[in-house]
Every structure is written in structure tokens, then in C-alpha cells.
Amino acid sequence: GAPGGGGAGGTGGVRHGRVPLGLKRKGLRVVVTGGAGFVGSHLVDRLLARGDSVIVVDNFFTGRKENVAHHAGNPNFEMIRHDVVEPILLEVDQIYHLACPASPVHYKFNPVKTIKTNVVGTLNMLGLAKRVGARFLLTSTSEVYGDPLQHPQVETYWGNVNPIGVRSCYDEGKRTAETLTMDYHRGANLEVRIARIFNTYGPRMCIDDGRVVSNFVAQALRKEPLTVYGDGKQTRSFQYVSDLVEGLMKLMEGDHVGPFNLGNPGEFTMLELAKVVQDTIDPNARIEFRANTADDPHKRKPDITKAKELLGWEPKVALRNGLPLMVQDFRTRIFGD
Ligand code: NAD
């Protein structure tokens, strides 16, 4: 048989979790692929806190055991070292499928592996969901909009993506993952949910993953110059991780397939972000300009009208309030104090 069989046991459970969030109910059996990563580990915290049984499936490419180590010994928690590119047998009610490197530095490291993770990995998790009748949630990305010609981005926009560029393994991989998800929904009647996540930050981000928030925060703490790529006028919209986790759970529990944009509409140029980091950590931090990377999207900002109306969700944490919340975590990991 396939590796890792068994899981949290096969007794009953509330199928699909049709009970609204917050109501008392029997715990669900939930798989979180990529659960040892940044977003996944915060999601695992919330699911365990509400009484679910959680199985993390992770190959530790970018994830770390330390992110979930505080759950060791909890009988409702289980961790399986497994690569989603290989099939797996588990008995569960819900699957949050997050497994995939998310930062450009990581997903460009082995682009073919990134595509396999997005395509074969997603196919396997959909096959698993089909076999056991579980509800499946895909964490897609704002990258499906590419270098967008519409601003802000609405879910109905089909995007402007380069199919042969250095980011394509991720962008096109996620687009295919969305296609597979919808084909299982239509063809196999699978219950699915799709989230398009915009740039997210918070504690437990990889320190050296090359993303702009982790770079700037680590640089400011280390008294190194903040590296602004290009002219620094490109924009991103930054969401604090607790807002995202709330949105993912509302999406899973709700009645709508999506796709839904999950992001904070607060839009910042990279120079404005550098200023917030200076104000938060070190007003004397210098800025150093560097050449930009290929195919860098010029702007990005979610239209979240759909999530507001259908999920009753909107982010609560503004950048200036969220950034300080990750500084102590970075300080501890960088300096060990
Ligand atoms: P992350 O790198 O911290 O987490 C990804 C996790 O997946 C890691 O634990 C990694 O070890 C695991 N993984 C990767 N490939 C795997 C494989 N083949 N088999 C099993 N496990 C594998 O990244 P994150 O920021 O937590 O992102 C989580 C999800 O959210 C990803 O799917 C990402 O594409 C999506 N997303 C994140 C952001 C963001 O800003 N953080 C934005 C858009 C989309």
C-alpha cells in the first residue's frame, strides 16, 4: 500500500464540517499539506485549538519541525514526512492543500520540482479527497494574475502571465492546480474551495527566503542596508498571517467554491514598506538599490469585495500593527535572545 496510511483513525467525524465556525461539534480529521511551513503552521495552531485532529504532511523542503514542535505529545496532532508528489492513503474529512514553496528564491531553486508539486502533488491530494469524500481547499496565489493589466485585481480577471519565464513554474503551476481542482469539482462532484492568497507576512516566515518583508526585517535587525530592487516604486499589498488563516477557515467552512482573493487591500510601494520597517525597527537603516528580478509584477492589490460579501471576511491587521508582531520572532531566531 501507499506510505503513511492510517492517520487519525476512521471513526465517523462530521463530514465536511457543515457546522458553522464557533459552534460546538465533534472534531474533524483534517490534513494540512505544507503544515510545517509558515502559513500552514499557524493554520494548524487554530485547527487544534478548536478541537480538530490534524495530520501535517510535509517534506520539509522549506518547512521546519520547530514550527509545529509545540504540538508534540498532543494526541490530536500527527506529522508525516511525505512528498505530495507521491500518493498517500489517509482517512480524513478536510484537506487544506498548502504544500508548495512560496518564495521566488525557493520555487526557482528547482523549477521542475515546483511544477511537479503543483500538478502531480495537487492531483494526488484531489485523488485522496475523492476517495474518502473529503472537502478540499487549494491555496492558490495572486501570481495567477501575473503582471496584471487590471487594478485592483478581481477574481474574474484571467491574468497576464508569461508561460515561459522564470516565475512560470509557480504561476502556471498554480493555474493548473486551479484547473485540476475545478475539473475534480465538476467531474467527480468533489467539494472544493480555492483561495488566491496575496503577499502574507508574520512570525515563522523563513528568514532568508528572499521575500521583501523577511529581507527588510532581517536586514534592519542585522544593521545591514535594506535592499530595494529596481526603483522601489512597484507595489504589493501585505496581509498579516492571522487574517489569512481566518479567511482560509471561513472559506473551508462556507458554502462557496471561489476562487476568493484573500489579501489586505492596503497597497505599498517597496520604498514605503522600507519606511515602515525603518519606523518600526531602526530609523537609521540605510536603503540600497539593487537590480530587479525578471518578470517582476509592477503592482498588486486585491479587490476583496467577493470575500467580504460571501464569506463575511476582511483583514483586521494593518501593516504598521502587524510588522512589530514578527520582529521579536525574527530577533530570537537571528540573535537567539
Ligand atoms: P512555506 O514555504 O513556508 O510553506 C510551504 C510548505 O510546503 C513547507 O513546509 C514545505 O516544506 C512544504 N512543501 C513544499 N513542497 C512540498 C512537497 N512536494 N511535498 C510536501 N510538502 C512540501 O510557504 P507559505 O508561505 O507557508 O505558503 C503556503 C501556501 O500558500 C503555498 O501553497 C503558497 O503557494 C501559498 N501562498 C503563500 C503566499 C505568501 O505570501 N506566503 C502567497 C500566495 C500563496
Ligand code: UDP
Ligand atoms: N491518490 C492518492 N491517495 C488516494 C487516492 C488517490 O494519493 O487516497 C492519487 C492516485 O495515486 C492518483 C491521483 O491521486 O495518482 C488521482 O487519483 P484518481 O483516483 O482521481 O485518478 P486515477 O488514479 O484514476 O488516475
Ligand code: UDP
Ligand atoms: N523586493 C525588494 N527587495 C528585496 C526583496 C524583494 O525590493 O530584498 C521586491 C521585489 O522585487 C518585488 C517585491 O519586493 O517587487 C515583492 O517581492 P517578494 O519576493 O516578497 O514577493 P512577490 O514578488 O512574490 O510578490
